[in-house]
Amino acid sequence: MASQDDRDPRIARISSAIRVIPDFPKKGILFQDITTLLLDIKAFRDTIDLFVERYRGKDISVVAGVEARGFIFGPPIALAIGAKFVPMRKPNKLPGEVISEEYSLEYGTDIMEMHVGAVQPGERALVIDDLIATGGTLCAAIKLLGT
Incomplete structure (x- = not known):
């Protein structure tokens, strides 16, 4: 160390x-x-x-930013490494067709959504979020990216 x-x-x-x-x-x-x-x-x-x-150089084609702090850090990282930025939002915040994933919070559940077709099979993604408490948000993001 x-x-x-x-x-x-x-x-x-x-x-x-x-x-x-x-x-x-x-x-x-x-x-x-x-x-x-x-x-x-x-x-x-x-x-x-x-x-x-x-x-950089890790073959990442998607930077997925989890609402809301992922929206602050994700886009400049995506631009700098030559990847697209995909927002992951709470329900009813994205226009158009979305896919959803429910996840557990410390006290309850929530839902995260992503645009249909934002990520293609075989694309390598980096998830940007501000903290991990129970891991529910991260798990939901990973499931959405693999859908």
């Missing part, structure tokens, strides 16, 4: 640009607020650059 001194200095800049808000949206949660990262041009660029460096 790399020591702190061996880490890319961009990681520290990104980390320090993310505001931590205790007990939001409810007691016991340490909310990682990326809106402050978006205000820091260097940290925001570093974030995109790190993703691009990691995924």
